[in-house]
Amino acid sequence: MTHRTAFLNARLIDPATGMDAVGDLLVEGSRIADFGPGLLANGAPEGAERVDCAGLTLSPGLVDLRAAVGEPGFEHNETIQTASRSAAAGGITALAALPNTDPVIDDLAGLEFIARRARETKRVKIFAYAAATRETAGKELTEIGLLAEAGAIGFTDGGPIADPALMRRLLAYASAFGQTIFQHPSEPRLAGGVMNAGEMATRLGLGGIPGMAEVIMLERDLRLVEMTGGRYHAANISTAESVNVIRRAKARGIRITCDTAPPYFALTERDVGDYRTFFKLSPPLRSDSDRQAIVEGLADGTIDAITSDHQPHDQDSKRVPFAQAAFGAVGFETLLPLALELVHKGQLPLSRALAALTHIPADILGLKSLGRLTKGGPADLVLFDADRPWCVEADKLASKSKNCCFDRRPVQGMVMRTVVDGRTVFTHAG
Amino acid sequence: MATHPHDIDGRAETFHHRHLLGITGLTAPEINLLLDLADRYVDQNRAGGKSDILAGRTIVNLFFENSTRTRTSFELAARRLGADCINMSVDGSSVKKGETLIDTAMTLNAMHLDALVVRHQESGAPKLLADKVNCAVLNAGDGQHEHPTQALLDALTIRRRLGTLKGLTVAICGDILHSRVARSNIHLLNIMGAQVRVVAPPTLLPSAIGELSVEVHHSMKTGLKDADIVMMLRLQLERMQGQFLPSQREYFRFFGLDYDKLAVAKPGALIMHPGPMNRGVEIDSLVADDIHRSVILQQVELGVAVRMACLDLLVRNGTNR
Numbered sequence: 085m086t087h088r089t090a091f092l093n094a095r096l097i098d099p100a101t102g103m104d105a106v107g108d109l110l111v112e113g114s115r116i117a118d119f120g121p122g123l124l125a126n127g128a129p130e131g132a133e134r135v136d137c138a139g140l141t142l143s144p145g146l147v148d149l150r151a152a153v154g155e156p157g158f159e160h161n162e163t164i165q166t167a168s169r170s171a172a173a174g175g176i177t178a179l180a181a182l183p184n185t186d187p188v189i190d191d192l193a194g195l196e197f198i199a200r201r202a203r204e205t206k207r208v209k210i211f212a213y214a215a216a217t218r219e220t221a222g223k224e225l226t227e228i229g230l231l232a233e234a235g236a237i238g239f240t241d242g243g244p245i246a247d248p249a250l251m252r253r254l255l256a257y258a259s260a261f262g263q264t265i266f267q268h269p270s271e272p273r274l275a276g277g278v279m280n281a282g283e284m285a286t287r288l289g290l291g292g293i294p295g296m297a298e299v300i301m302l303e304r305d306l307r308l309v310e311m312t313g314g315r316y317h318a319a320n321i322s323t324a325e326s327v328n329v330i331r332r333a334k335a336r337g338i339r340i341t342c343d344t345a346p347p348y349f350a351l352t353e354r355d356v357g358d359y360r361t362f363f364k365l366s367p368p369l370r371s372d373s374d375r376q377a378i379v380e381g382l383a384d385g386t387i388d389a390i391t392s393d394h395q396p397h398d399q400d401s402k403r404v405p406f407a408q409a410a411f412g413a414v415g416f417e418t419l420l421p422l423a424l425e426l427v428h429k430g431q432l433p434l435s436r437a438l439a440a441l442t443h444i445p446a447d448i449l450g451l452k453s454l455g456r457l458t459k460g461g462p463a464d465l466v467l468f469d470a471d472r473p474w475c476v477e478a479d480k481l482a483s484k485s486k487n488c489c490f491d492r493r494p495v496q497g498m499v500m501r502t503v504v505d506g507r508t509v510f511t512h513a514g
Numbered sequence: 515m516a517t518h519p520h521d522i523d524g525r526a527e528t529f530h531h532r533h534l535l536g537i538t539g540l541t542a543p544e545i546n547l548l549l550d551l552a553d554r555y556v557d558q559n560r561a562g563g564k565s566d567i568l569a570g571r572t573i574v575n576l577f578f579e580n581s582t583r584t585r586t587s588f589e590l591a592a593r594r595l596g597a598d599c600i601n602m603s604v605d606g607s608s609v610k611k612g613e614t615l616i617d618t619a620m621t622l623n624a625m626h627l628d629a630l631v632v633r634h635q636e637s638g639a640p641k642l643l644a645d646k647v648n649c650a651v652l653n654a655g656d657g658q659h660e661h662p663t664q665a666l667l668d669a670l671t672i673r674r675r676l677g678t679l680k681g682l683t684v685a686i687c688g689d690i691l692h693s694r695v696a697r698s699n700i701h702l703l704n705i706m707g708a709q710v711r712v713v714a715p716p717t718l719l720p721s722a723i724g725e726l727s728v729e730v731h732h733s734m735k736t737g738l739k740d741a742d743i744v745m746m747l748r749l750q751l752e753r754m755q756g757q758f759l760p761s762q763r764e765y766f767r768f769f770g771l772d773y774d775k776l777a778v779a780k781p782g783a784l785i786m787h788p789g790p791m792n793r794g795v796e797i798d799s800l801v802a803d804d805i806h807r808s809v810i811l812q813q814v815e816l817g818v819a820v821r822m823a824c825l826d827l828l829v830r831n832g833t834n835r
Binding site: 217218223224225226227228229230250253256257259260312 | 761
């Protein structure tokens with residue numbers, strides 16, 4: 085008989101429908117059989133595994149728009165195995181893996197490799213981006229049609245696609261196949277530095293990356309989107325002016341989406357402090373007014389989604405002078421608590437925070453059945469205690485790399501259980 | 515001496531152009547006149563006949579761009595009308611733009627030619643020459659602008675097979691962006707009352723192509739649906755190297771004509787190609803060689819007759835001035 089799990093007495097939240105009610109949810113095999121208030125008032129069906137949620141929140145599993153998973157080529161930083169374990173611990177049930185690996189995922193064989201490794205690992209759902217340009221060199225289109233047929237979830241170079249003529253053709257070409265270009269908006273000829281351009285960079289004597297590097301690329305891209313009718317998503321929005329630009333573009337009716345990651349609403353350039361390389365990110369941590377604008381952008385929906393932007397790097401690539409250190413931080417296990425921090429501060433309603441982590445990123449990826457609670461839909465769930473306080477400890481993260489920029493930060497909100505296709509892939513030990 | 519078909523028709527007055535620089539500017543009756551005349555030359559050519567109505571006239575083929583098919587076709591056309599035909603191939607790299615082109619024109623003009631057949635890599639070059647010389651100028655393909663005799667021979671091929679152009683649905687597929695053949699055909703088919711579709715990836719479509727009275731499709735499935743004619747364009751292999759298209763195999767998979775994609779067109783839909791073909795790139799060999807569907811070789815045959823009609827009308831019009 086099909087395995088059944090009864091989640092009893094949970095606060096059921098489905099941001100896609102606005103549902104927020106105490107009730108029960110029944111999983112049959114890999115699917116959600118039913119859910120709602122009083123569903124299992126007479127007890128769990130016989131033979132079903134019982135999970136007493138004790139009023140904790142049960143929501144769709146998180147869908148992470150963007151993460152580096154180490155394979156192929158950077159297995160010393162992360163493997164699909166360790167990334168999956170870390171993601172599951174963070175309540176993430178589906179993630180999209182970046183293609184800027186070694187070799188780059190720019191052909192069918194690369195896509196098949198990721199798919200095979202994900203099948204073997206069988207923990208969270210891993211989708212793969214394909215590179216938008218060959219070798220992510222920014223010069224030639226990849227086989228977007230064939231790669232899309234083979235299951236590429238979208239097209240990105242990870243880093244910026246700089247050449248405007250190529251970007252124009254990419255947007256136009258990909259649109260014929262219904263595919264989205266995911267851009268990391270940063271004009272490389274302005275972004276030669278290593279941290280946010282400003283007083284801090286000047287005092288530290290470090291090269292600055294001006295916020296305008298992001299804004300200029302974004303504005304250029306939005307014009308190209310208008311020109312081509314292409315599908316476009318801007319990753320990692322980090323400046324106040326970027327939020328303004330996107331807000332105005334959306335008001336003009338341009339159909340684009342964007343995301344940000346927790347460092348950009350939880351940290352600032354001040355956190356770089358005394359050359360702390362774990363705070364070296366791309367884009368760089370910005371000023372506090374930028375940070376506040378990101379929070380506002382999330383609150384009013386200008387910024388659609390929150391991603392982990394998980395970028396694992398080993399100790400050696402961070403234990404070097406700041407300018408030589410790698411960009412990026414791990415992010416799976418801090419994604420939900422940092423998003424909840426905005427909820428606890430009263431800056432974001434819980435439903436909006438969860439929407440930015442579940443059905444909205446799923447929709448951006450075209451995964452219309454994920455990130456929501458649906459009868460008959462996949463049982464991808466996260467059970468979490470939204471209030472439980474804990475302290476981030478980088479050494480205890482499941483990720484192979486520990487380059488966490490929230491080490492020792494007190495947070496609230498703990499993942500208790502993660503379920504993918506009805507299988508429990510993580511339970512909190514304590 | 516063969517009777518001159520033009521005289522039989524007696525409609526010379528209806529063709530008032532000095533030059534043939536493009537399809538733009540021609541009317542449906544003028545196009546029909548050219549096609550009617552060409553029809554008669556087809557019969558004459560098949561009967562092995564030769565005419566001498568342009569005896570003593572001098573026609574120069576001035577080709578700034580490599581061409582074997584079109585140049586040979588014009589040369590044959592001129593000779594079958596009894597004209598003296600001289601080929602001048604100009605190495606594009608040794609000829610400077612602007613004044614030098616006009617210098618060339620003035621030099622040729624001084625030799626009292628009757629017609630100048632011009633192919634040039636720059637759009638508008640035949641027009642520049644036409645403004646400077648006293649003889650008729652025929653555009654044999656300029657840049658990405660027009661290739662009027664190709665569109666006329668395509669029209670004749672369709673008309674001889676299906677009786678008319680009016681009301682037909684024609685899908686022009688492939689590299690529209692760089693194609694003068696596509697532009698001339700779009701103009702001609704619209705003038706003659708056909709429904710024109712262009713089918714290509716967005717990177718191979720010029721901006722605002724929709725303003726040229728065509729339906730724009732990015733998929734062969736919708737673009738070929740119920741089409742009477744499928745016109746494939748040659749794809750230059752250098753377009754495949756990542757700037758416009760990712761690869762040859764992806765192009766063939768989504769835009770190459772094979773029986774699978776052809777299945778949605780009308781049963782018996784005709785397949786055309788201006789040549790030379792890239793087999794396995796824009797067209798599958800089986801389709802290209804299908805004697806029931808493919809009219810590609812007939813296009814070549816009718817090309818000579820169409821060029822005879824054009825030279826005939828223009829050179830004789832020149833005499834009347």
